[in-house]
Amino acid sequence: MSSARISRRAALALGGSSLAVADGTHGLARPAVAQSGAFPSRPVRMLVPWAPGGTTDVQMRALCDAASKRLGQPVVVENKSGAGGILGAQALLNERPDGYALAQMPISVFRYPAMSSRPPFDPVADFTYVVHLTGYLFGVVVRAESPWKTFEEFLAHAKRSPGKVNYGTPGAGTSLHITMEQIAEKRGIDWTHVPFRGFSDNLQALLGGQTDALADSSGWAQLVEDGRLRLLVTWTEERAKRFPQVPTLRETGIDIVSASPYGLAGPKGMDPGVVKVLHDAFKEALHDPSHTAVLDRYDMPIMYKNSADYTVFARQMAKEEAEMVKKLGLKA
Structure with a gap:
């Protein structure tokens, strides 16, 4: 495992990777075909831009299994981890808009275009938004034997030890990475970010003592309950139902709420009939x-939005992320 010390602004700027844009307007399915039940006639591929075994992977596999029963065809998960969660969206740009390729769409998809003077894609116009699903319970955990009993103690130690404390996340440019750097900026902390390709690698580094803390979604929950890890803080609006004794960031005096809500999208130009079939199946799932x-299990709320509302939400997210990028002065 290797880590690189980078400036706060440079760290916050790592919000994505170069994306190639395909036209994606060919191969449209006809509404009558979709509505007649002929779609799908083969397996549907679901691109999950995170490593196997993490919170998103487990959740998406359960969702896809349930959707398969409604669609009458397998929904097959393909993991494409790395690059802060944008590789699923990147792959969609080269897929036919026939409904047989979908992807989980993390917030990093909305962030990157605002960071570039020549955006390689439009997060609203270049995708067809199918259904919005849920959001995460994010938190910071440390090993149970660590000396820090509270998040304030951990932050105080980090401030006293510039450059000596490191933390892991599932990748540069993710909401977890950016939020940790925002926390550091607010408290005048200099710590080191260690990006991983997914939760499993992040967790093993923490348990093995290579990192001091882990900032990730709630795949850590069972280990916290088993006493192997200590949860210091959550990033939700209110305290997590499963961990009511653990304060939120706002309760520690840091006015940040982060849940990174997400849903499913396909390539631009998908037929409305196909979108409806997919939406209905995944809504039921x-x-x-x-x-x-x-x-x-992971304290993830249902945050359902239909295709039209999700499209509006995507436009809103693109606007809000652009405002954040401008405020922080981030550049690709």
Whole structure:
């Protein structure tokens, strides 16, 4: 494992990677075909831009299994981890808009174009938004034997030890990375970010003592309950139901809420009939008991939006991320 010391502004600027744009207007399905039940006639590929075994991967596999029952065809997960979660969207740009390729769309997809003087893609116009799903419970955990009992103690130690404290996240430019750097900026802390390709690598580095803390979604929950890890803070609006004794960032005096909500999208130009078939199947899957059990396990709320509302939300997110990029002076 290697880590690189970078400036705060440089760290915040790593919000994506170069993306190639394909036209993606060919191969449209006809509405009558979609509505007649002929779609899908083969497996649907779901691009998950995170490593196997992490919170998103587990949640998406449960969702895809439930959706497969509604669609009558397998929904097959393909992991494309790295680059802060934008590789699924990148792959969509070269896919046919026939409904057989979808991707989970993290917030980093909306962030990168605002950081470039020549944006390689438009996060609203270059994708078809199908259904919005959920958001994360984010938090910072340390090993149970660590000396820090509270987040304030951890921050105080980091401030006293510039450059000596490191933390892991699932990648540069993710909401977790940017929020940790915003925390450091607010408290005058100089610490080192260690990006990983997914939760499993991040967790192993923490347990093995290579990192001091882990900032990630709630794949850590069971280890916290088992006493192997200590949860110092969550980033939710209110305290997590599963961990009511743990304060939020706002309660520690840091006015940040971060849940990184996400949904599913396909290539631009998808036929409305195909979109409806997919939306209906995944909406039902979202509420399937086998899937909601996973959401409950990770304290992930249902944040459903239909295709039209999700498209509006995507436009809003692109605007808000652009404002954040401008405020922080971030550049690709």
